[in-house]
Amino acid sequence: MSESFRVEVEVNGTRREATVEPRLTLADFLRDELALKGTHVACEHGFCGNCNVLLDGETVRSCLMFAVQADGRSLTTVEGLAGDVGALGQLQQAFHENGGLQCGFCTPAMLLTAHEYLEAHPDGGTDEEIREAINGVLCRCTGYQHIVDSIRSAAGGRDGVTAQAPTPELVRQESQA
Amino acid sequence: MSGIAEQDPNAAKIARETAAGSTPRRWLGKSVNRVEDPRFLRGQGRYLDDLELPGMLHAAVVRSPHAHARIVSIDTSKAEALAGVVRVVTGKDVAEHAAPLPSFGAGPIVQDMIAIEKVRHYGETVAAVIADSRYVAEDACDLIEVSYEPLPVVLDPVAAREEGAPLVHEALETNTAYERTFSFGQVDKAFAEADRSVSAELYWPRSTGMPMDTNGAIGDYDPGTGVITIHANSMNFTYFLWLIAASLKVPASKLRIVPVVAGGSFGSKFFMHKVPAFAGFLSKLVGRPVKYVEDRITHITANDHCGSDRRYEASLAFDDDGTFHALRISCVDDYGAYLQFGTGTHGNALSQIVGPYRIQHVEYSLAAVLTNKNQQGAYRGFGAEVSNWVLERLVDMAARELELDRVEIRRRNLIPADSFPYRTPTGNIYDSGNYQGVLAQILEESEYEHWVAYRDEARAEGRHVGIGVVASQERSVFSSTEFWFWFDDPQFTPTSSPESATVRIDPTGEIVVTLHSQSMWGNSPETVVSQVVAEEFDVDPASIVVNYADSQNALPGTGPGGSRYTVMVSGAVAGASAELKDKIRRIASDKLEVAEADLEFRGGAVGVVGVPDRQLTLAEVALTAYMFRLDLPADMTSGLAAASVYDHPLTTLPNDDRSDLGIFYPFVGHAWHIAVVEVDVETGAVSFLRYAAVHDAGTVVNPRTLDGQVIGGTVQGLGTALFEEILYDDAGRVLNETFEHYHLPTALDAPTMTVGHHETPSPYTAYGIKGAGEGGRMLTPAIMSAAIEDALSPYGVTVTSLPIRAEQIVEWVAAAKGE
Numbered sequence: 004m005s006e007s008f009r010v011e012v013e014v015n016g017t018r019r020e021a022t023v024e025p026r027l028t029l030a031d032f033l034r035d036e037l038a039l040k041g042t043h044v045a046c047e048h049g050f051c052g053n054c055n056v057l058l059d060g061e062t063v064r065s066c067l068m069f070a071v072q073a074d075g076r077s078l079t080t081v082e083g084l085a086g087d088v089g090a091l092g093q094l095q096q097a098f099h100e101n102g103g104l105q106c107g108f109c110t111p112a113m114l115l116t117a118h119e120y121l122e123a124h125p126d127g128g129t130d131e132e133i134r135e136a137i138n139g140v141l142c143r144c145t146g147y148q149h150i151v152d153s154i155r156s157a158a159g160g161r162d163g164v165t166a167q168a169p170t171p172e173l174v175r176q177e178s179q180a
Numbered sequence: 181m182s183g184i185a186e187q188d189p190n191a192a193k194i195a196r197e198t199a200a201g202s203t204p205r206r207w208l209g210k211s212v213n214r215v216e217d218p219r220f221l222r223g224q225g226r227y228l229d230d231l232e233l234p235g236m237l238h239a240a241v242v243r244s245p246h247a248h249a250r251i252v253s254i255d256t257s258k259a260e261a262l263a264g265v266v267r268v269v270t271g272k273d274v275a276e277h278a279a280p281l282p283s284f285g286a287g288p289i290v291q292d293m294i295a296i297e298k299v300r301h302y303g304e305t306v307a308a309v310i311a312d313s314r315y316v317a318e319d320a321c322d323l324i325e326v327s328y329e330p331l332p333v334v335l336d337p338v339a340a341r342e343e344g345a346p347l348v349h350e351a352l353e354t355n356t357a358y359e360r361t362f363s364f365g366q367v368d369k370a371f372a373e374a375d376r377s378v379s380a381e382l383y384w385p386r387s388t389g390m391p392m393d394t395n396g397a398i399g400d401y402d403p404g405t406g407v408i409t410i411h412a413n414s415m416n417f418t419y420f421l422w423l424i425a426a427s428l429k430v431p432a433s434k435l436r437i438v439p440v441v442a443g444g445s446f447g448s449k450f451f452m453h454k455v456p457a458f459a460g461f462l463s464k465l466v467g468r469p470v471k472y473v474e475d476r477i478t479h480i481t482a483n484d485h486c487g488s489d490r491r492y493e494a495s496l497a498f499d500d501d502g503t504f505h506a507l508r509i510s511c512v513d514d515y516g517a518y519l520q521f522g523t524g525t526h527g528n529a530l531s532q533i534v535g536p537y538r539i540q541h542v543e544y545s546l547a548a549v550l551t552n553k554n555q556q557g558a559y560r561g562f563g564a565e566v567s568n569w570v571l572e573r574l575v576d577m578a579a580r581e582l583e584l585d586r587v588e589i590r591r592r593n594l595i596p597a598d599s600f601p602y603r604t605p606t607g608n609i610y611d612s613g614n615y616q617g618v619l620a621q622i623l624e625e626s627e628y629e630h631w632v633a634y635r636d637e638a639r640a641e642g643r644h645v646g647i648g649v650v651a652s653q654e655r656s657v658f659s660s661t662e663f664w665f666w667f668d669d670p671q672f673t674p675t676s677s678p679e680s681a682t683v684r685i686d687p688t689g690e691i692v693v694t695l696h697s698q699s700m701w702g703n704s705p706e707t708v709v710s711q712v713v714a715e716e717f718d719v720d721p722a723s724i725v726v727n728y729a730d731s732q733n734a735l736p737g738t739g740p741g742g743s744r745y746t747v748m749v750s751g752a753v754a755g756a757s758a759e760l761k762d763k764i765r766r767i768a769s770d771k772l773e774v775a776e777a778d779l780e781f782r783g784g785a786v787g788v789v790g791v792p793d794r795q796l797t798l799a800e801v802a803l804t805a806y807m808f809r810l811d812l813p814a815d816m817t818s819g820l821a822a823a824s825v826y827d828h829p830l831t832t833l834p835n836d837d838r839s840d841l842g843i844f845y846p847f848v849g850h851a852w853h854i855a856v857v858e859v860d861v862e863t864g865a866v867s868f869l870r871y872a873a874v875h876d877a878g879t880v881v882n883p884r885t886l887d888g889q890v891i892g893g894t895v896q897g898l899g900t901a902l903f904e905e906i907l908y909d910d911a912g913r914v915l916n917e918t919f920e921h922y923h924l925p926t927a928l929d930a931p932t933m934t935v936g937h938h939e940t941p942s943p944y945t946a947y948g949i950k951g952a953g954e955g956g957r958m959l960t961p962a963i964m965s966a967a968i969e970d971a972l973s974p975y976g977v978t979v980t981s982l983p984i985r986a987e988q989i990v991e992w993v994a995a996a997k998g999e
Contacts, residue, residue: 026315040230041223043443045392046476050919053392081223095221099213102888106702107220108227108392108443134927141919143392143444144702146895146956147927149888 010074014039015083023070029063030054032070033080041081041111045141052140055112056080062119081111084118094118094157103153105144112140117154127158186843187944191829194754198947200879207714208947211884212721214707216700228396228413228440233469236398237266239462240317242307242324243478244299247335247552247912248346249328251298251306258323259309264316267466268324269308271296278461281453282423284663285358285519288351289550293427293458298331300348300517301554302913303481310462310470333912337491337514337549348517348550357519358548360666362530362838364605365541370506374497378577383981384566384961386489386514387904388480389559390924391701393443395483396473397456399463407434408464412456413442415449417698418737419677424457428464435460437731439698446896447558448485449701450741451521477917485557486906488525488566489514496539496574502582502589506541507534509570515548516555523548525556525563527662528742531608531845532564532653535571536615537593542605552912560896562742564655565958572650572962573980576969586649586966587628591619594651601943607840610653610848611830611942611950618850618876618938619651625936626854626872634869635856639974644859645869646971648963654849654877656743656951659831661844668838677828679748680735683713683756684821685764687806689784689799691717692725693753696737699728699745702892703953704885711881712750712947716757717798719784736825743951746881747847748826751946755824763820767804768796770813829944847942847950851875853894853959855931859971861993864986866902866968868931873959876938878950886952887935893956895930900957901964902929902983 011020014037021036033039033056042065045053049067056065057079084092091099094114104110120136121127133151142150219225256268271294280290294305307324311317332346339345340355348355371377397412408430414421417437425432437456442449455472462470474483490513497506513526526546533542561568579589594615595602602610622628631647638645660677664670682694691713699705710721729735738744765776768786772779772794780789787795804811805820812818832842856870873890880886903923907915916922941948965979968989975996 024315034230039223040226043227043392044229045394045443046919048476048918048920051392081221085222091218091221098221099217102214102884104217104220105704105888105892106391106393106442106444107216107225110220111223114221130932134930137927139926141392141924141926143390143446143896143924144892145888146891146893146925147930148891148932149884151927151932 008071010070012073013077015079025069025071027070028066029056029068029070029073030065033065039080039082043108043111045108052116053109053112055115055140057115057119060119060122062116079115081114084114094121097157098153101153101156102149103145109140109142113137113142113150116140117157120154121158125158127155130155186830186832188827188829190755191751191827191944194751194946195829195944197758198754200941200948205715206718207711207721209880210882212707212711212882214704214885215710215722215724215726216704216706225441227393227443228398228411229473231398231411231440233398233400236469236471237310237312237466238314238317239308239310239470239472240314240321241305241478242321242326243481244295244302244304244306246299246328246330247302248331248333249299250331251295252327252329254307255325256307259320262316262320262323264312265309265320266312267310268320269310269462269465270294271306273465277429277465279427279429281427281457281520283520284522287357289349289357289519291518291520293454293461301482301552303478303554305482308462310466333552335551335553335908335912337512337551340549340551341547348552355550356547357515357550358523358666359546361543361545363543364839367506367508367541367543370541371497371508374505375499376581377495377497378574378581379493379495380573380577380980382492382494382570382573384488384490384569385905385982386486387559387900387906388483388486389446389448391442391444391446391448394474394476394479395449395452395455396471397459398469398471399459399461400469401460401463401467403467406430407436408460409436409438410456410460411438411440413440413449413698414452414456415445415698415701415741416451416739417731418696418734419739420451421453421456422731424453424460427457428460435731439728439730442701445701446560447562448483450485450558452484454484476919480906480917480922481914482554484520484555485559486516486554487559488556488563490566492570494570494574496578498578500582502584502592504537504539504593507539508543510545512547512549514551514553516551516553518555519548519550520555521557522663523666524663525558527665528562528564528658528845529567530606530841531655531662532848533567533606534604535568536595536651536653536850538595540605553908558741560893560954560957565897565954565961568652568958569961569965573965576966587623590651591616594619607834607842609843609846611846611944612940613848613850613876614938614940615850618852618874621936621938622852622854622872622874625874625934626870628854631856631870644861644971646857646859646967646969646973648855648967648970649852650959650962650966651852652955652958654743654851654952654955654958655845656847656849657747657828657845658742658744659828659844661831661834661842665834665838665841675831675833676736677738678736678825679752680737680823680825681709681749681752681756682821682823683753683760685760685798685802687802689797689802690723690725691719692727694727694729695749696729696734697739699740699749701740703740703745703889704882705745705749707885708746708881709749709753712753713757716754716761716781718781735823743953747945747949747951750949751826751829752824754946755826756822759822759824760820763816764801766813766816767801771796847878847945849875849877849950849952849955851955851959853963855963855967857967857971859968859989861989864989871931871933873933874936874938875952875955876940877952877955878942878945879939879948880937881949883937886937889953890935890956891933893954894933894960895925897957897960898929898964899925900982901961902985905983
């Protein structure tokens, strides 16, 4: 086994740590080390956007980042979007009521990307702006229209989570395996 | 109508009992929120790659860099020496321990899980590594040294048919795997007698369904019992997948397929046998669970399910008044390196080859050719989307030839509403329809006249605005005859394509439905089933639990595909529900001391009509049924469950000389789309000013989910029309094997559209439902061709091939201007 590094991140408000190979992608770290299977990998080349997560509140392609690059930072995945136990967050509810998903594979990335967009456009903006915002996430099922409807409908009066700000006390810790 | 006498008796009974009648429907027809959604919205979908088994290993594959080459030697020593590698597997292992994959095609065309002596297309698997992690497996793949002797490649299907062309399969002695001409009616005579005809050479490019979730499987061999369990996101596991037991050299009884939801299929997971067989094989070799999931490059280069790749010569004969008479189609279809899935994609086309028009005479020639490309399989539309594009292109050409309005020429040829069931020349019937009604609806909803005036004004100002208007049939619910009526002497002639459902009310009164196909891939099987059960029992659809049987517990099922699932599972659920309701009525009649005929199902209870307080909840009935045997009628057994197998409601055999293919795809929806586009002739960019659709899919189960299918299919067809094509270089290497170069429609490419519904119930199906999963993609290629052609009419452009790329538009305009 090659050199390993200790990674400490805050994920959905909870501090998580692990010792990982430097080449482990952030997507695989979330899926395989932290068992957060809601982050989906569809191309592994950075084009489809299906693996988007929020890093310090901004969307990143988790297949194009290494886990070690996220050390000391704060992540939000789809698992962090739900409200109370069992309840959908408002954005998720809007997707539910507007047909915003079919197979559901791109949905976590769509939700997080929409969340980022709505933070910047609390009034929902225009359909063109919504389409521009989700243009980097490929969906093969819906033709996007019901996703646009969902995001528009979710605007205003949202009660979803606020993306986590960076946590200062998290500091990079490296160790040799 | 002879077909009516051929109706399946059980299905006919269910159709009668569920036809729209005196009681208004309570749950069918409502935009109920999908019951599948919550788990997917939380990221808890449990797709194949999300699953972990104890002690599970991971596999990666080595892909051929050559399109055609003999494998001289494979050195696996360095890979085997890498820490974490459990086993390296090559064609030698496959030759020793496995049999070839199942085939539905003609001739000795053998496909193995891993190439044994030679590779036949770029990306074909030549070796696999099983390791502790996917990372290590991929590292080890890089250490495998394969020595190839490149062979001449054949990529052009026309050249592949010539004498002396390199052979893809030597044992076949030709690259033309199958060739046949079907003739229906008197085609030569009709062409001779018609006033005019138009002819065209047309090309439809190879693209692919491209789901976000690729094909994957986990094999889990149990040495103790000898059972191979395979978790797979392949469809049709109860229908066909037992055939891979032979590939794995185990009895079918020792193969257990566990269905896993798929993140999209669009055909690419339709009876996908290679990946599950491969995972099962690897697991059997090492005696531990092995996961294999295609990466995107493997999916694009080797997924076994590219769409049609067809070169056509096509002609339409018609009179000066626009009346169509005859259609002649000749097609060379490039099937790639294998023909495992047969020529059913042309059988499919023959089910609705005349579209919604009264064309009486049809000739259809097919040459299915092998080349050094990834093999064809299924893609949404299953070949009928291609023939619809061909037909609508010919109709637009006829309109232009006659200088007749494109709506008017279609209107004059539509099959009238009083002629259903309508027998088409091939023998397939269209069950019902109101085509003039759908046309009238879309002209109104799209404000067609307004847009015609708008276009004309814009054109006068020098803008390039164009309108497309196209129609399509949407055949649904295939029968299995289309897979074999191609052959005069077929080896295997199945006539079954059933679907099953088990409806169970547990002792607490909650309803659990078991489905017997893997059917969740982006459609809404659980919502459909919940709405049907809710309709029958008047309970909240969100309260119903739906699960899926594995293959060792499953009743006959065929799975989704060919827009069949909603129709068929509704029939199965209706049948099971009826049986269960009979039992509940008997119990309630006894306990409430009232005649069964006076009972109704209402709000989760069974009660006396008109007497609100005389009722028993389903929970009360259920507890009695399970726990109080002595309270039940003496001839009744305990429990409250019913299973129902529902066969294809209406199918007949082809005749011996195949001048009549029989009824094989009879529940036929009908749709029109109207698009108004503006083309930027400087950049070739196409934008939408208006996009309207009206679909008649019979009784609508859920308007919002149906809209979702229509819109999604439309945008997928937009990709086919404007961007998508798998490109091969002269050596047969795929040039666009990632999303960087294979462009799928994004949110900015897709139009905002309206979807209207027109309901002409099928007289033969449960509740009158027709299938509707493929419709959008049946129309977009034709409508984009028509609309862009109209926008570019000042330049005299005729669209005869797809995709219509931006650079193509720029080139057309430049050529017309003499630049």
